Amino acid sequence: MAVQKITRTEEEWRRLLTPEQYRILREHGTEPAFTGAYWNHKEPGIYRCAGCGLPLFSSEAKYxxxxxxxxxxxxxxxxxxxxxxxxxxxxxxxxxxCAACGGHLGHVFPDGPPPTGLRYCINSAALVFEPADQAP
Structure with missing residues (x-):
């Protein structure tokens, strides 16, 4: 099933996001390595888009x-x-x-582990973490 697209004005995005989230999600920025909240995060759960809440990645696929x-x-x-x-x-x-809001998340590279061989290298500021014990 196709993801429903979300459209907002730049002013609406600025009101909804922190300055760092806006810089990364809307202006294609990158946070410095080893500085984001989730680079070394190991708790089980779901990583959602910080712009719209769409579930993007599971801790089970994090490495x-x-x-x-x-x-x-x-x-x-x-x-x-x-x-x-x-x-x-x-x-x-x-x-x-993000397929819903179009927010810049990061980049994907062909040097990841099995089973896909891909490395989705994602900015922490583009994500919001939902612990497994709080999922609906």
Whole structure:
């Protein structure tokens, strides 16, 4: 099933997000390595989009990539993320976006562990964590 798209004005996004969330989700920013709230987070639960709450990643797919950003080998549902080509640093990378609100999450690389071989390298500020014991 397709994810329902969320559209807001930039002013609405600025009101809803912290300045750091806005910088990352709406302006395609990146937090420095080893500084985000979730890079070394190990609690079981779900990581949702900080912009719209869409469930993106499970702690079951999280692993320590050694990069300093939260890393996952797969999204909860492949329809919950979208990708696009990113040439912003003079090289080709694959940018990852929330499929609902379009927020920039991070990038995906082909150097992850089995079973997918992918590393979704995601900014902590783009995520909100929901502990397993609080899930509906």
């Amino acid at each position: 320590d990539s050694g990069t300093g950003w939260p890393s996952f080998y797969a999204p909860i549902d492949p329809t919950h993320v979208e990708t696009s080509d990113d040439y912003s640093l003079g090289m080709h990378r694959i940018e990852v976006h």
